[in-house]
Amino acid sequence: MSKTQITAEPGMPLITITRDFEAPRDLVFRAYTDPELVVQWLGPRDLTMSIDCWDVRDGGRWRYIHTDAHGASYGFHGVFHGTPSAEAIVQTFEFEGVPGHVMLDTTTLEQVGGQTTVRTVAAFSSVEDRDGMVAGGMEHGVRDSDERLAELLAKLQAG
Amino acid sequence: MSKTQITAEPGMPLITITRDFEAPRDLVFRAYTDPELVVQWLGPRDLTMSIDCWDVRDGGRWRYIHTDAHGASYGFHGVFHGTPSAEAIVQTFEFEGVPGHVMLDTTTLEQVGGQTTVRTVAAFSSVEDRDGMVAGGMEHGVRDSDERLAELLAKLQAG
Numbered sequence: 001m002s003k004t005q006i007t008a009e010p011g012m013p014l015i016t017i018t019r020d021f022e023a024p025r026d027l028v029f030r031a032y033t034d035p036e037l038v039v040q041w042l043g044p045r046d047l048t049m050s051i052d053c054w055d056v057r058d059g060g061r062w063r064y065i066h067t068d069a070h071g072a073s074y075g076f077h078g079v080f081h082g083t084p085s086a087e088a089i090v091q092t093f094e095f096e097g098v099p100g101h102v103m104l105d106t107t108t109l110e111q112v113g114g115q116t117t118v119r120t121v122a123a124f125s126s127v128e129d130r131d132g133m134v135a136g137g138m139e140h141g142v143r144d145s146d147e148r149l150a151e152l153l154a155k156l157q158a159g
Numbered sequence: 160m161s162k163t164q165i166t167a168e169p170g171m172p173l174i175t176i177t178r179d180f181e182a183p184r185d186l187v188f189r190a191y192t193d194p195e196l197v198v199q200w201l202g203p204r205d206l207t208m209s210i211d212c213w214d215v216r217d218g219g220r221w222r223y224i225h226t227d228a229h230g231a232s233y234g235f236h237g238v239f240h241g242t243p244s245a246e247a248i249v250q251t252f253e254f255e256g257v258p259g260h261v262m263l264d265t266t267t268l269e270q271v272g273g274q275t276t277v278r279t280v281a282a283f284s285s286v287e288d289r290d291g292m293v294a295g296g297m298e299h300g301v302r303d304s305d306e307r308l309a310e311l312l313a314k315l316q317a318g
Contacts, residue, residue, distance in 0.1 A: 106261075126280065
């Protein structure tokens, strides 16, 4: 099975995340933008996601909360920049636990044959901010999310 | 007179802009956030600025248009992230001429004595995006803006 590749080059305020999915681009785009699908895969398996707002348009805001088994919750929010499309989804991303440390994510979806490569570049204002995100356990969340997304895409195509 | 320092380290997707102003921090913050003051200094001298919207709050959108003597106009917009304060103004910035190339700006104001140091870090999703902004004549706009801001701050303190 395809694995998620996470690259955080030393000294650069960027993280690049790449993964191939066995699904057409339009379906992957739906999974990234339809809130009813997003709640089924975004985040680690052991957390429950609830969406506060999810306004998929230029300037639209999104916010969600992840809650663990003990009831602790973690809020995240951001704003879509430009109209999200299968070519590119550009959005800011902020973990409410460390306000003021904003990330700028650009996600591009490219289909070759029946497979879609999803590439996200996360840009930070400093290498320290980038390293803080890595230290905060981002990798676990990303890998779990991608596994769940692969399963959801398989289910949607089988159904 | 203090000059604006612009740093664009090779291979890094960042630009850092620093300048000292002979004014207290609160006044510089007002000049950065009050639209009636912003129109008096932001942009090159030979362009006229008009503000379409300017919503200084967390998630608030701003948009302005620069128009030259021949009537050509250039739109810019972005979103404030977090409540803008004299400690930090975080916002996205997009030139409508090249949609999808979003910049993330963090501006901090620090006062020492009667002087305020304004430091802006602009983060880009790639070095190419950063270099595109530099090639697009950003430096001229920044230096002109800062000269105009210094003049405005002097006028406001004399008045």
